[in-house]
Amino acid sequence: MDMITVEQFNFAYPEASKPTISDINLTIKEGSFNVLCGKSGCGKTTLLRQFKTVLAPHGKTTGSIKYKDQPIGELDHRTQAEAIGYVLQNPDNQIVTDKVWHELAFGLESLGFDNATIRLRVAEMASYFGIQAWFYRDVAELSGGQKQLLNLASVMAMHPEVLILDEPTSQLDPIAASDFLETVKKINRDLGTTIIMTEHRLEDIFPAADQVIVMDAGKIIAIGNPREVGVRLNLDHHDMFEAMPAPMKIFAGVDGMNSESAADICPLTVREGRQWLTGHYAGQKPQYVKVSAARQKPPVEHKTPIITVKDVWFRYDKSLPDVVRDLSLNIYPGEIFAIVGGNGTGKTTTLSLISGVNKPYRGKINIDGKPVGRMSGIERFRGLIGVLPQNPQSLFVKKTVELDLYEVIGGTKERKSDEYQKDMPKKTAVAGMAKLMHIDHLMDRHPYDLSGGEQQRLALAKIMLLNPRILLMDEPTKGLDNHFKKELAGILYKLKQHGVTIIMVSHDVEFCADYADRCGLFFEGNLVTENTPRAFFADNSFYTTSANRLSRHLFDDAITADDVIDCCLQNDR
Amino acid sequence: MDQFSTYHPAINFFYFAGVILMAMFFNHPVMMAEALFAAVLYSFFTLGTEKALRFNLLAMVPILLIAVLFNPMFNHYGVHILGYFPNGNPITLESIIYGFVMGVMLVTVIIWFSSYNKVMTSDKFVYLFGRMIPALSLILSMVLRFVPRFKKQLEVISNGQKCIGRDVSSGNLIERAKHGVRIISIMITWALENAIETADSMRARGYGLKGRTAFSIFRFDNRDAIAAILMGLAFGITCIGLALGAGAVQYNPYFKAAGINPVTPLSLLTFICYFLFCLSPVIIDIMGDYRWRRLRNSQETGISMTGADESLRNAMFGTPTSDENNITDAERMSKGKIKLWT
Known part of the structure; x- marks a missing residue:
């Protein structure tokens, strides 16, 4: 049975010249798992919100959306609250009450159930989601992953038939994110709840998806099962293909994937990719096992380090255990150093x-x-160190991007201050920085109206206007889609050319493998190993990229999808 | 571990309201001694031995001493003059006694409140007072959610600002104020922007529908009923006794207290009931401890004798499922071992 049918749907914001989403035709089957993907700002969220009319933005709509053959606008608030569950992006903002148990009961209270029913439902949900261990806690004590799980559970307590999730894992670290996605899959599998979700981490979610919908500029450009969608995007040479899982990209790079029939054999998971690759060489060890010299970065001669960390121990309080123990580390000028490792x-x-x-x-x-300890705050943060906070919003003060950029260098008045000591006029500096960070087209927008990637670039621009020589970044790729990640990498390379040294902490091994100069693995407050990404990830067996896991039985040092393709092409020539 | 806190919030609240009001309005020496004793004893259960010792000795004793020293300096009433200050004002026995009484009252109430904070957690308070006005309970709950959240966000923002060289703790006064204002401004924008999403989440879960109910995890069971009756009885008799004048006392111009010399049956009954009322959580805790110890002892002897007295265990804990069974077996084994070694 069809749960939701969308026919010829268009939506335009008031006073907008062209529709935000247009010509949407879509059928969501009962019990199916649907993944909606596309670049940030392509209209995914706008479309999702149409399925939950209390959250739908105001605007002009044409066409129809039906929920079980009934126009969705005619559903009353009660049916809608019950039948359509909606989980939003930010784990913190969705939580209303102060206690875990109260949050679980919130929706049921709204629906007016009596105490006994709520007690049962809440107990059921707590047991199903493994919440009982922290049932009586304050929500403030929970981790991000637990908070998002709580949001999911409190929506599920209302027994919805359709569960809509809008980038639910974008604020979580990868481990919590994949746990969360597993839970979503489990709900779909065990309870048959229809799922519609948007997600960047396609690698985790693709194998479970029944239908993938790819959007670009407000239109659906591909729809079908994951393999079909991959083939379609590849045939169209669409840049959304970059976001597809690594096995698929490798398959396309080697096999070409030039016909619709490729959809039958295209690998989706690391396991399938590995089997396919073994089959590709008929079980033999290929002749060339190393990535070609053109792709190898020349080894860099390091002279004097810019930062030296020697035998450092640190704890937050006398009575607490050491967080950093016996850490020694050298960072060289002009490099991108990536610190990877588990939580805590x-x-x-x-x-x-x-x-x-x-x-x-x-x-x-x-x-x-x-x-460092002897320097004053001004010495450290004006012209030496820049720190990009995890949450860029904690830097935004003014009402437009332009004013916000001026704000950090002491306002629009052309005079020197301890924030701004260059001879260049401020106007040139701000314009140049905006161009470098690709935010020059957003100058009169409100900082909060930007997308996640744009907000981050604005924050980075503010930091860089202070002209630091060292840039520290904490999880710079959190919540960014592949497209924005690439742009960020481009910006980091430009900064590197200007001689900026970059140290980043990241969970994103794919990003580090692609763009870092050196990677270090942290464990128990110490740097266990550090090396160039190629040597680093080729040595690891678990903590490595999916391209490496897929090919490590055949190739020695292929760590990205492009590396694997390169190796294959050497052999196939 | 305090067990009184697991009783129904209404009983917790009734107890604290009762003892704190009594301690504030009646300063009969016997009652004050009883209340102080019970308050200190109970604080050992709620705060833990180490913290209670530190709190009572390091914070409460000085307060008491200050009260004893200060009152005679400013009050000079009373008939028993002990000496004179250099400026000619008399030092009287009554003013010293009354300083002591004031000190004890203050200390008792502070100790009660420290226990109150541990026992009456926010959700209990919300539950009790939210019942009168259901919308209030949600608002209280949301406020309690916002306060720690704002605090945390404020920290995040001020750290972010610190990293661009704007530290509220350095620079001259004007700069500091400017940085402080900037942090508040960021904070307000952040709060308003994010509140929109909270409102969405509430609406998505049906907030605003007619007939909203208020769920609570608290249940008034038999145990609560018994405690309520007994505590109510003790409190009731105390009140009647006090109404009949058992708590009458005067410190000015000379000290005189009812029911001490000679002891009357009425005052004896009142004081005993008041003492029992003040001690009721301690009694509950001690009884609970005793019962638990007896239960564990009988369980351990049962195990050591037969090894698997399933029927007894099932009768006590309900029928366990198979894997729970394994866990308890393992626990039992380890417990048995520890027992053997010690």
Whole structure:
């Protein structure tokens, strides 16, 4: 049976010249798992919100959306609250009450159930989602992953028939994100709830999806099962193909994937990709097992480090355990150094030690041979260190992007201050920075109206206007889609050319493998190993990229999809 | 571990309201001694031994001493003059006694409140007072959610600002104020923007429908009923006794208290009931501890004798499922071992 049918649907915001989404035709089958993907700002969220009319933005609509053969606008608030569950992006903002149990009961209270029914439903949900261990806690004590799980559970407590999720994992770290996605899959599998979700992490979600809908500029450009969609995007040479899972990209690069029939054999998961690759070489070891010389980065001669961290120990409180223990580390000028590792291993703390916000109780941290602890805040943060916070919104003050950029260098008046000591007029500096960060077309927008990637670039622009020589970034790719990640990498390369040293903490191994100069693995407050990404990821067996996991039994040092394609092409020539 | 806090919030609240009001309005020496004793004893259960010791000795004793020292300096009533200040004002026995009484009252109430904070958690308070006005309970709950959240966000923002060299804790006064204002401004924008999403989430879950109910995890069971009756009885008798004058006392111009010399049956009954009322959580805790110890002892002897007295265990804990069974078995084994070694 069809759960939701969309026919010839268009939507335009008031006073907008052209529709935000147009010509949408779509059928959502009962019990199916639907993934909606596309670049940020392509109209995904606008479309999702149409399925939940209390959340739908105002505007002009034409065409029809039917829920079980009934126009969706005619559903009353009660049926809609019950039957259509909606989970939003930010785990924190959705939580209304202060206790976990109260949050679980919130929707049921609204529907007016009696105490006994709510008690049962809440108990059921807590058991199903494994919440019972923190049932009585304050929500403030929960981790991001737990909060988002709570949001999901409190929507599920109302027994919805359709569950809509709008980029639910964009604020979570990868481990919490894949746990969350597993739970969503489990709901679909065990309960048969119809799922419609938008998501960037396609690698995790594609194997479970029945239908993938790809949108671009407000239109559906591909629809079908995951393999069909991959083939279609590849045939159209659409840049959304970049976002497809690595096995699919490798398959396309090697096999060509030039006909519709490729959809039958195209691999989706690492397991399938590995089997396909083995089959491709008929079980033999290929002749060339190394990535060609053109792709190998030349080894860099490092002279004097810009930052030296020597035997550093740190804990937040005398009675707490050490967070960073016996850490020694050298960072060289003009490199991108990536720190990877699990949660709570002291990565973020290390950044705060380098920036001097926290001070070690033993050991030395020198920048340019000068101890960080002896520098004043002004010395450190004006012209030496820039720190990009995880949440860019914590930097935005003014009502337009342009004013916000001026704000950081002491306003629009042309005079020198300790924030701004260059001879260049401020106007040139701001315009140049905006261009460098690709935000020059957004100058009169409100910072909060930008998308996640744009907000981050604005924050980065603000930091870079202070002209730091060292840039510290905490999870710069969190919540960004592949397209924005690429843009970010381009910007980082430009900064590197200007001589900026970049240290980033990231969970995103794919990003680090592609763009870092060196990677270091953190464990228990210490750097276990550090090397160039190629040597680093080729040595790891688990903590590595999916392209490497897929090909490591055949190739020695292929760590990205392009590396694997390169290896294959050498052999196939 | 305090067990009184697991009783129904109404009982918790009734108890604290009762003892705190009594401690504030009646300063009969016997009642004050009883209340102080019970308050200190109970604080050991709620705060834990170490914290309670530190709190009572390091914070409460000085307060008491200050009250004893200060009152005679400013009050000079009373008939028993002990000496004179250099400026000619008399030091009287009554003013010293009354300073002591004031100190004890203050200390008792503070100790009660420290226990109150541990026992009456926010959700209990919301539950009790939200019942009168259902919308209020949600608002209280949301406020309690916002306060820690704002605090955390404020920290995030001020750290972010620190990293572009704008520290509220350095620079001159004007700069600091400017940075502070900027942080508040960012905070307000952030709060307003994010509140929109919270409102969406509420509407998506049917907020605004007619006939909203208020769910609670608290249940008034037999145990609560018994506690309520007994505590109510003790409190009722105390009140009647006090109404009949058992708590009468005067400190000015000379000290005189009812029911001490000679002890009357009425005052004896009142004081005993008041003492029992003040001690009721302690009694509940001690009884609970005793019952638990006896239960565990009998369980351990049962195990050591037969090894698997399933029927007894099932009768006590309900029928366990198979894997729970494994866990309890393992626990039992480890417990048995520990027992053997010690």
